[in-house]
Amino acid sequence: MLLLRSPLRVLVIAALLLGGAWAAMTIRLETELLPLMPPQLPSVRGLEEFQRRFASEREVHVVADPAMSDGERAAAFRALRPALAEIQGIATVVAPGEEFAANFPELSAWAVANLPSEQFAKAMGVLSAESARQRLSTIPDVLSGALDPEELVRLQFDPLGVLEALSAGGGGAGQMEDGFAHMMSAETPHFLTLRTVEPLLKFEDCIRMTDAIRAVVATMLPGEKRLLLTGRPAFTAEISRQMRSDMAFMMSVAAVLVCAMFWAFYRTLRPLGWILFFQALALLAGVIVARVWFGSLNVISMGFASILLGVSMDYSILVYHHFASAHRDDALVWARLRRGIWFSAATTAAAFLVLTFSSFPGLRQLSALVAAGLITSALFSTWMLRVVLTARPPQSPPMLDRAAHKAADLVHRWRRPLITGALLLAVLAGGLLWIQPGSFYTAGMRQFQPAESAAYRAQEWLVRSSAGEGDGIYLVRANSWAKVKAAASQLAQRVSGGQMSTWTHLLPAPQNRAENARLWVPGTAERLQAEFETAGLSEEWSDPTLRLALALERAAAGTTGAFGGAEALLETMASEENGIVTAIVRLPNAVEQSIPAEALNDEGTEVLPVSWVSMSDELTQMARRDMERLGGWMLLALAVLCSLAQRSFRLVLLNFAALIIALLSLALLLRATGTTMSPLSLLSVPLLLGLVIDYSLHILMALEHTDGSLRQTYGHLAVPVVLTGLASCIGFGAPILTSQPALRNFGVVMDLGILSAVVTCLVVLPLLYRATRTTRIITGAQETATV
Amino acid sequence: MIRFVLVLLFPLGAMAGSLSPAKADALRARFEARQRETRTWSAGFVQTLTMRGMRTPVVSEGTITYRAPDSLRIDFQRPAGEFVLAVGDRLFIQKAGKKLVEKSLSNDTAGKPIQSLLGLLQGRPVEAAEDQYETQVSDENGTYLIVLTKKQDAGGRLPRRITNVVSNDLSIREVRVEMPKEGSLVYSFREAVRNRGVEAEAFSLPIPK
Numbered sequence: 001m002l003l004l005r006s007p008l009r010v011l012v013i014a015a016l017l018l019g020g021a022w023a024a025m026t027i028r029l030e031t032e033l034l035p036l037m038p039p040q041l042p043s044v045r046g047l048e049e050f051q052r053r054f055a056s057e058r059e060v061h062v063v064a065d066p067a068m069s070d071g072e073r074a075a076a077f078r079a080l081r082p083a084l085a086e087i088q089g090i091a092t093v094v095a096p097g098e099e100f101a102a103n104f105p106e107l108s109a110w111a112v113a114n115l116p117s118e119q120f121a122k123a124m125g126v127l128s129a130e131s132a133r134q135r136l137s138t139i140p141d142v143l144s145g146a147l148d149p150e151e152l153v154r155l156q157f158d159p160l161g162v163l164e165a166l167s168a169g170g171g172g173a174g175q176m177e178d179g180f181a182h183m184m185s186a187e188t189p190h191f192l193t194l195r196t197v198e199p200l201l202k203f204e205d206c207i208r209m210t211d212a213i214r215a216v217v218a219t220m221l222p223g224e225k226r227l228l229l230t231g232r233p234a235f236t237a238e239i240s241r242q243m244r245s246d247m248a249f250m251m252s253v254a255a256v257l258v259c260a261m262f263w264a265f266y267r268t269l270r271p272l273g274w275i276l277f278f279q280a281l282a283l284l285a286g287v288i289v290a291r292v293w294f295g296s297l298n299v300i301s302m303g304f305a306s307i308l309l310g311v312s313m314d315y316s317i318l319v320y321h322h323f324a325s326a327h328r329d330d331a332l333v334w335a336r337l338r339r340g341i342w343f344s345a346a347t348t349a350a351a352f353l354v355l356t357f358s359s360f361p362g363l364r365q366l367s368a369l370v371a372a373g374l375i376t377s378a379l380f381s382t383w384m385l386r387v388v389l390t391a392r393p394p395q396s397p398p399m400l401d402r403a404a405h406k407a408a409d410l411v412h413r414w415r416r417p418l419i420t421g422a423l424l425l426a427v428l429a430g431g432l433l434w435i436q437p438g439s440f441y442t443a444g445m446r447q448f449q450p451a452e453s454a455a456y457r458a459q460e461w462l463v464r465s466s467a468g469e470g471d472g473i474y475l476v477r478a479n480s481w482a483k484v485k486a487a488a489s490q491l492a493q494r495v496s497g498g499q500m501s502t503w504t505h506l507l508p509a510p511q512n513r514a515e516n517a518r519l520w521v522p523g524t525a526e527r528l529q530a531e532f533e534t535a536g537l538s539e540e541w542s543d544p545t546l547r548l549a550l551a552l553e554r555a556a557a558g559t560t561g562a563f564g565g566a567e568a569l570l571e572t573m574a575s576e577e578n579g580i581v582t583a584i585v586r587l588p589n590a591v592e593q594s595i596p597a598e599a600l601n602d603e604g605t606e607v608l609p610v611s612w613v614s615m616s617d618e619l620t621q622m623a624r625r626d627m628e629r630l631g632g633w634m635l636l637a638l639a640v641l642c643s644l645a646q647r648s649f650r651l652v653l654l655n656f657a658a659l660i661i662a663l664l665s666l667a668l669l670l671r672a673t674g675t676t677m678s679p680l681s682l683l684s685v686p687l688l689l690g691l692v693i694d695y696s697l698h699i700l701m702a703l704e705h706t707d708g709s710l711r712q713t714y715g716h717l718a719v720p721v722v723l724t725g726l727a728s729c730i731g732f733g734a735p736i737l738t739s740q741p742a743l744r745n746f747g748v749v750m751d752l753g754i755l756s757a758v759v760t761c762l763v764v765l766p767l768l769y770r771a772t773r774t775t776r777i778i779t780g781a782q783e784t785a786t787v
Numbered sequence: 788m789i790r791f792v793l794v795l796l797f798p799l800g801a802m803a804g805s806l807s808p809a810k811a812d813a814l815r816a817r818f819e820a821r822q823r824e825t826r827t828w829s830a831g832f833v834q835t836l837t838m839r840g841m842r843t844p845v846v847s848e849g850t851i852t853y854r855a856p857d858s859l860r861i862d863f864q865r866p867a868g869e870f871v872l873a874v875g876d877r878l879f880i881q882k883a884g885k886k887l888v889e890k891s892l893s894n895d896t897a898g899k900p901i902q903s904l905l906g907l908l909q910g911r912p913v914e915a916a917e918d919q920y921e922t923q924v925s926d927e928n929g930t931y932l933i934v935l936t937k938k939q940d941a942g943g944r945l946p947r948r949i950t951n952v953v954s955n956d957l958s959i960r961e962v963r964v965e966m967p968k969e970g971s972l973v974y975s976f977r978e979a980v981r982n983r984g985v986e987a988e989a990f991s992l993p994i995p996k
Contacts, residue, residue, distance in 0.1 A: 071919060071938075139841075140843075140845050141866060141883070143836055143838070143845040144834075144836075144845050144846070144847040144863075144865065144866045144869075145847050145863045145866045145869035145882060145883065146861070146863070146869055146870070146871045146880050146881070146882060146897075147834075147836070147900065147972070148880070148895075148896060148897035149896050149897075149899065149900070150896040150897070151897070152838075156838065156840075536841065536842035536843070537840055537841060538839075538840040539840065540838075540839045540840030541840045541841070
C-alpha cells in the first residue's frame, strides 16, 4: 500500500494497467512470415503479390496421406464430400483436375481463340465441313486394331483432332495436349479443395471453419488420422492457436522457474511478487507500444515477453540484492548501482534501437518493444521497487556471502591458468571463425518451417501429390499481355530451356482474339452437329467439340462470359488491375532455382520470383548488408554509452574485451554443441551485446569502487550476476519449449550466449581488470580484513 | 484391361450356383500350373469394340503369339498391317498409316492391356485387382465363367466388369471387358495352339523407319 501513497505512482500504475488491458484486447496477432521480411526484396514482393492475388483465403484443402491406397482415398473422399459440402459457409467442394476436366472444351476454345491468326486459321481448317466429314468417317478405322485406352478417351473427346492441329501448328496452345494427358492421368484425387463463400480473414473465422471441417472428418470417418488440412486458413488457425498457447506456456514456465530459483537463493518469495508485478507492468508497456506503434504483434515478437523477463529481471535482482545486503543504507553504493542499471538499460536499449533501422520489419518491431520494456523495467526497479524494499528491507542469507567469498578466493588462486585458458580458447574460436565463418550460420528458411505442424505436413503431402511439384513459379507484371508473354518466354529461356507449363500458354492475347473473332465462320457449331449426326456419332462424341465451337462462336459475337467456367479458372493464373496485368508463370523443374542474377526486368516489365529458395538467398545477402551497415552504429552507441558510464578509456576497452571474449566463447560453445545460428538467432548478437555490457558495467564499477577487491566485488555482485544469468537463461530458454523451430534455435543460442557472458564477466573480466591495473591491488588476507 | 483376368483364379467367395471356394481354388492351381508350363501359345482372335454413342461396333481380327517368358506379338489382319510387339519392357505399336512408335510396357497406358495379357499367359497373379473387384466363378456346361465386378470403393477409371470364359480344358476362350462409361471390349480366341514352335523372327525388334 506504500506504493499508493504517491499520486504519481498511482497514476503510472493505473495508466499502464488500463492501457495494457486495452492493448492486449485490441492487438492483432500476425501469423504470416512474409510481413517480417524486407518488403523491397523481389522474392518477398513476389510471394506477397502471389498470396494477395492468387493464393486464396477461401480455400482449405483436405489432403490424404500419400500412404493411403487409391481405394482408401476414394472411399474416404466419397464419404466426406457430401458432408463437407453441407458445412455452413462452404460454397463448393472440388477434387483436383475436376474443374479443369469439366471446363476442358472451353479452355481449349480459349487457347484457340488466343492463337496467332495463321494458327487459328489452321484450327478452323479442322472444323471445316470437308475436314470434319473426312475425319469422322475414319473413326471406325482408328478404333480398330491396336488400342491404347488413353487414345480411346482422347479420340472420343476430340474426334476432329483440334488439339492435334494445335500441336502441329507449333503454337504454345499445343501444350493443351499435355494438359489433356495430365487430366486423363488423374485417377483418384489426393485431396479435396473446399471453397468458402466468404474469404476467411480473421483468426476466429479460420479456427471456426477448420474446426467444422475436422468435426465432419471425425464424424464421417471416426479414428481416421491420415487426412489433414492445409491452405492459408488452416495455417492461420493453427499458428494463431499455437501462438497463444505457446506464449502462455512459455511465460508460465519462465515465471515458475524464476520463482523457484529466487527462493533457492534468498529463501523468500514475498519480494518476488513485487518484482513480477513490475515485470508485468514493463511487459504491458511493451504491448502498449506494439499496439500504438504497429497495431500488431508478430511471430518474432512472441519472444519479446521472455526476452524482457530475462534481461530486465537483472535490474530487479540487483536492486533486491542491494537492499538485502549490509550496504543498503550506503547512499554511494545505491547511487552507483542505480547509475549502472540506467546505463545498462540505456546501452542495451540503444543496441536494440539500432535494429529499428534494420531492413527486417520483424526485427524493427521487436527492437522497439524490447527497448521500451527495458527502459520501463529500469524505471520500476530503481523507483517503485526501491520504495517497496526500503519499507521492509529483506535479509540476504549469510551463506550467499560465504559462497561469494569462496568463489573469489578460488578465482584469485587459479588466476593464471584461468586467464591463460580463456585467452587460448578465444584464439582458438577466433581461428575457427576465420577459417570457417559459414559453419556457424544456416541461411535457409527451413528453420522457420514448423515441421510438427499438421498444416505444414499436409502441404508437403499436397506438393508431393501435385503434378506441378517441380515447377518454379514467377509473377510477371507489365502494362500489356504482350509484354508479359515476351518476358515469360525470356524467363523460360533462361531458367528452364524454354519449357513452360500448360497454364502459361493460356495467357491472354487480346489482339489475337479480336483478329480471330473476325475470321470465325458463324454457324460452325450448328453445322458440326449435323456432321456428327450423319456419321452416326451421338452426344458422347460430339459434345466436347460442339462446346468448343459454341464458346468460339460466343466469343466472336462478343458475348460476355463466352468461355463459361474456364474464365474463373483462368483468373487463378492471371489478373488485370488498373491497367497492370499480372500473370503466374510456371516453369517445369525449376523449383530449386533462384531467379537469374542478371536483371530480367525490362522497361515496364517486372519479374518476381514466388520462391522460398530465392528468398533465402536474398535474405542472407540482406542480413549481411544490414550487419555491415548497423554493426558500426551499434558499436558506436555502445562505446559512447560505456564511455559516459565509465569515463575511462581503459575501462571501455575492458568492456569491449569482455564483449569479444564472450562472443568467441559463444562460437566455441556453438561448435561444441553442434548448433548453428539461423536468421532469427542472429538477433541474439545485439541481445548478448546488451547482456555483456550490462554485467561488465556493474563488475567494472564495483571493482573500481573496491580498488580491485575480488572478494568485495563478488560479495556485491557474484550472487546477483549468477542469479540474473540463470533468470536470463530461463527467460530466453523458454522458447525452447515452443512449437516454433526458429524460436527453439533462438532459445538454445541465447542460453549458450548467456553462459558465455556470465563466465566471461564474472571470471575473466575481473582478472583482466586486475592484470591491466597499474595501482596496487589489495588481495587475500588484506581483503578479508577490509571486508 | 485383361490384367484382371488372373484374379478370376483367386475367388473370394461363391454365390448360389457358383463354384465352391474349394473348387475355385483347385481351378486356379490347375490353371497356374498349366500356364507355367506354356512355352509358346498362339491363337486367332476377334476384337470387338463397342462404344457409347456409336451405332455400330468396331471389329478387328488377327493372330496372337506368345513366347515365354515375356514376348508377345499381335498381328492384325483387319486392319491389315497393324501390329503390336512386346519384348521385355519395350513395346512397339504400328498403326496403319502411322509411324512405328515405341513405348514402355510398364509406364505407358498403351502397355497396360498387353501387360495384363502377358500376366494371364504367364500364370502370374495381379495383386491390386483383389482389392478392387468381387469375383464369382460359375460352371456353365463345361465352360467356366469368371466374373469380376468392380467394388463401389474402387478407382473410378477401372473397367466396371470383366468376364472371362475358360473352357474345361483350361484354355482361354474369351475376355469381355465392360468400360467405366458403358461400351465394351471383347476378345474371342480361336484355334489356340500351345507349346509348338514359333518363328524367332516374329520377335525380332523392328527398326523404326
